[in-house]
Amino acid sequence: MVKNYIIGIDLGATNIKIGLIRKRRIVLRAVVPTATFGIKENLIAGLSNAASGLFLEADITKNNVAGIGIGVPGPVDFSRGVVHFFPNIKGWCNVALKSIMQKKTHLPVVIDNDANLMSLAETRIGAAIGLKNVIGITLGTGVGGGIIINGELYRGSSFCAGEAGHIPLNEAGPKCNCGGRACIERYVGNRYILRNVRKTFGKGINLEALSRLAHQGNAKAIGIWNGVACHLGVGLSGIINFLNPDAVVIGGGVSNAGKFIFDKAREVIKERSMPTQAKTVKILKAKLGNDAGMIGAALLVEETLVKNEK
């Protein structure tokens, strides 16, 4: 039986996206709001049912599927497939998601952090295609990161590497959710941008509207994006000096502010990074958008499960 298909799941705090993937392309997909499921057990059952639904719709069986890849919004023990916890979904603490899903689906399962999978996807078939050393950054409620070294995901000694959002930007500064202080996330995470928006405009405006205002020339909106880009640029200049990568790929909602983020961040990086590192690195906008998680999860299956079989 030819196992042509892979299931790629992007388990997000807001939506769960499930894709049936063939030759690195999503041929069928389902999206379900995460809150629909309530407790963890229902959510896990929901993942399995949604996968079965896609098999039925595509008129295939699990015998046509090489495996299931799952990207999750939090730290994971990659080797054992255990979720440590999710900063933004309650009720998950040391969940053996891999073995539970394997029992439910009778398919091999691999699990990794979502920012790792975004970085993998962007390096294999996205903005950084073919590059060897790549840092992926996801800008959202949290600021995540993934590290590709010599073309392979680098996960660190306890599978927690890549936390670019938790490099301190200043020695002193506001407390961060991670337990530290003055971390990059504390300056460019969505909630802090939105807090700044309310202070500046005297009311709440969402980030899409803030981007539109900036594109229309609104000075206050441009000022906020410039501030975000400056913080990000200084943070990235340290990463760039230290890791000397080919590229930094920036994705996530905030990256849609486009030139207001990228032009200014590039300017700061050029100013603050060491000459050789600054000359080498490309600052790229992620290409795969909301599909990066699903595609990355499928690539993980391809590169771990399928490769190991050979």
Add this chain to the structure above:
Amino acid sequence: MVKNYIIGIDLGATNIKIGLIRKRRIVLRAVVPTATFGIKENLIAGLSNAASGLFLEADITKNNVAGIGIGVPGPVDFSRGVVHFFPNIKGWCNVALKSIMQKKTHLPVVIDNDANLMSLAETRIGAAIGLKNVIGITLGTGVGGGIIINGELYRGSSFCAGEAGHIPLNEAGPKCNCGGRACIERYVGNRYILRNVRKTFGKGINLEALSRLAHQGNAKAIGIWNGVACHLGVGLSGIINFLNPDAVVIGGGVSNAGKFIFDKAREVIKERSMPTQAKTVKILKAKLGNDAGMIGAALLVEETLVKNEK
């Protein structure tokens, strides 16, 4: 002919150390003040002559030598063996040191950055022996670093990786020699510690004396070392969150302040780093001291030249 020996050279801004190495041990050595040689051409001739002198003393010929490894205090194109420049030795700009030395000695030559070689040496036979993911930090006039990933030196996309001293500690701050601002080196490099010493004591005291004063309980001296350790701890916490290493090995003169550096830095790292990363990482004092450069250079020969021959 059995090539049992390797020449390991540590080309420093103050001293040049040349070791004849057998089975990873220095069996003979020579030390010459760098200033002795004056211009670059004399220095290169001096390296070659010193190597010949060791052959004579050990009663061997170049046929017994597998190659020459050279650690240098600045950025290097590792693959071509070209020195870009030395921040603290004048007159070196794009010098093809590897090919010049090969012509002079008729031996294979490899060249790398000194902090890379310290990190390699400490991981192979020093403080971090057997660990997979290790960051080496050298504290001196400059603050250098090296990165070991999965047991191998990671050099980055243009051989400049590891510049731990040039991660910004703050968004705003004093200009750094590297062109950036508020880099770690700008707070814990020797000259800035000494500047702080003059301000605090009203006179110049060298760092050895400052360590002695601290060990004798002098509050001002302890305060200065505590400050250094706090800066270093915050900087390292970012590196640790991002790379999730097994260990950080700290070497160089300042590391001799011992507990005044290590205890406080560990405390700050525990406070500022993410729990899993903080639990995983060991903060270690380098073991090989002044020999790390020579030994690392010899290991480089062993792992690149000798390995490639097989």
